[in-house]
Amino acid sequence: MPLADLIAPALSTAQDEETFSYAKVDVAEKKRLHLNLQPDEDYLGKIYEYYNLNEVAEFLRQKDEAGVSPRYKRVTLQFPDSLVCDAAAVTQQLQRVLGLTVATDESATNCDKGCQVSCCKTNTDKESNKEKEKENDTIFNSPQTLWVLADTSYSSCCVDEVAAEHVKADLLIHFGDACLNAVSKLPCAYVFGKPLVDIHKLVDQFKGRYPEKDAKVVLMGDAPHTYILHHLKESLLEYTNLVIGDVEALAAPILGYKPMPARATSLRALNRVYHGLDEDDLALANYDLFHITAPETPRLLQLTTKFLLVTLFDPLDNSVSQGPYPNLMRRYRYMHMARAAGTIGILVNTLSLSNTREVINGIAKKIKEAGKKHYIFVVGKPNVAKLANFEAIDLWCVLGCDHQGIIVDQNNEYFKAIVTPYELLLALSDELSWTGQWVTDFKSILSEIGNELDDEQDEAKKEFKEVVDGSDSDEDAPMFDPVTGKFTSNAKPLRRLQHLQITQEADPESQLPDSTALVQKLSLAIALRNTVSTSAAHLQNRAWTGLGSDFRNQEDDSESDFDESGAAVEEGALGIARGYDYDRTNKSQGSSFGA
Structure with missing residues (x-):
């Protein structure tokens, strides 16, 4: 066969231009x-009508004490995912009303006339850096x-103080639904918006659900739909026991909505003020809740524990529903798991709420006093994959907003149980008691921590006397876990271990001044400095504990080819993925051969 008829074999699949082209995404409106x-x-x-931009602009026109410059110079506008489509239009209209510089399409495309930084001409790094610095100075000045x-x-x-600090903002305007929790330090304002609601169909659904005119019902909605509650009550004047749960502008002003003035004796709970109720929050258990829109799972669980029955109204399809709702009894199971956990991870899911640092310190102190270990984690927005990386954690305690910041695992997606600080406090107490409450307010948690610390002073004195007298204590006794039905001895790794002695076989080689001798010794010990090493115990239970652990069981096997010295270290490939050294060598040899 002639050499010209030879065809090189196909060493890969067929490739054309479509192979190297990016997949196109159909953008739907x-x-x-x-x-x-x-x-x-x-x-x-x-x-303008939905966000009431005229009132927002008037709020931003406020002057400082001297009356010369604006009171708020660096303003951040926070939008949720559902409203971010309006962010550009809102910002541009506010800039026009306030007389600020607005970037137009002509200035963005015409490089010769409008742009300070050219987008079509190549500049040197030095020139581009100077232009960027000039642009930044123009923005900040x-x-x-x-x-x-x-x-x-x-x-x-929640108000995102972390993102606002990146631009050193002195004001944050929060758009959309808000939890209205107290913020630690940044001044803020709220713009709820005014979504459209069919008031006639809403009244019909309410009357169909509550035909009795003397029914005790609380009208409530999320923050954007609160403005409709007063109009709804005017249409339901025949109901004598109707209560409105209105928002209250205490911590920050509300733009575009003016809440009704409330009396000092009115009930305040769940970040709402209840017009018509002067009793404590226990009175809410005698009322049904008619809520406009379906809240998030943590908020919904909180509402179901406060009210007698919860009815949700969907303004999109004008329908009502009464469940299924999150089950509170599962929390009782998680409390028992927290009682038997040895290592607890404190998951911080907020950095802007007030009293966050105080709650973290109080919870950490309670965990340590209970003889357990704890670690503090800040992972951004938590998900299953992030928390699964920390395998040594037995249980998570999440600190977050009561609206959306608390993880309620209804489908058992997470590998470890997740509890709230209040549930953890109940689990760490000497006598486990189930209150059936869903407490997420940081102030209430701090008061619970303070009360328990006062009660434990006498118990600490009693325990100290037992240690001095040498009396027996049940601290080292194994704990029964009702979830697994077994006894566990790792529930209190920080307990006193005076009687526990760690013994190892005498090995003369272990006395050699080897740098790895201490590491090998401590990796086999389950107790260090009179405390149980949960990390060492967890490492011993793993099937793979590092390089060389695969051959650990072959040391005593005479037929195996186990070599304690290990394999010889060889030099690997050099270069980067697009061209290793041996690839370049083969390419050069092929070109010389072809020549």
Whole structure:
């Protein structure tokens, strides 16, 4: 066969231009259902009406004490994912109303006239850096500057102080639904918006659900739908025991909505003030709740524990539902798991709420006093994959917002149980008692920690006397875990171990001054410095504990080819993935052969 007829074998699959092209994503138009925009209506007019931008602009026009410069110079606008589609329009309209510099399409495309930094001409690094510094100086030295915060660090209902600190903001305006929890230090304001609700269908659904005119019902909704509650009550004047759960502008001003003035004796709970109730929050157990929109799972679980029955109204399809709701009895099981856990991970799911640091310190102190170990984690937005990386953690205690920041694992997706600080306090107490409450307020948790610390002073004196007298104590006794039905001895790794002696076989080689001798010795010990090493115990239970552990069981096997010295170290491939050294050598040899 002639050499010209030879065809090189195919060493790979067929490749064409489509193989190296990026997959195209079909971009579908996202309808702004919250605006209820009709084909003949103006989009900007709806934006002004929905967010009440005139009042927002008037709030930003406030001057400082001297009356010269704006009171808030660096303003951040925080939008949730559902409203981020309006962020550009809101920011641009606020800039126009306030008389700030607005980037137009012409200035963005015409490099010769409008742009300070060229987008079509190549500049040197030195020139581009100078232009960037000049642009940054222009931004920070302007009378007032607006930034948009879209991707929140934690829950979208909370004020994102972490993102606002990146631009040294002195004001944050939060758009959309909000939890209204107290913020630690950054001044903020809220803009709920005014979503459209069919009041007639809402009244019909309410009357169909409660035909009795003397029914005790509390009207409540999320923050954006609160404005409709007063109109709803006017349409239900025949109901004599109707209570409205209204928001209250205590910690920060609310723009676009003016809450009704409340009396000093009115009931305040769940970040709401209840007009018509002057009793304590226990009175809510005698009332049904009619809630507009379906809240998030943590908030819904909190509402089901406070009210007699919860009915949800969906304003999108004008339907009502009464379940299924999160089950509180599963929390009782998690409390028993927390009681038997030896290592507890404190998962911080917020950095902006007030009293966060105090709660962390109080919970950590309680865990240590209970003889357990703890670690503090800040992983951003938690998910199953992130928490699964920490295999040594027996149980998680999450600190977050009561609306969206608390993880309620209804489908058993997480590998380890997740409890709240209040549930952990109940589990760490001497006598396990189930209150059936869902307490997530940091102030209430701090008061519980303070009460328990006062009660434990006498117990600490009693335990100290037992140690001095040498009397017997049940601290080292194994604990029965009702979840697994077994006894566990690792529930208190920080307990006193005066009687526990760690013995190892005498080995003359272990006395050699080897740098790895201490590591090998401690890796086999389950107790260090009179405390149980949970990490060492966890490492011993693993099938693979590091390099060389695969051959550990072959040391005493005479037929195995186990070599204690290990394999010889060889030099690996050099270079990067697109061209290793041996690839370049083969390519050069092939080119010389072809020549």
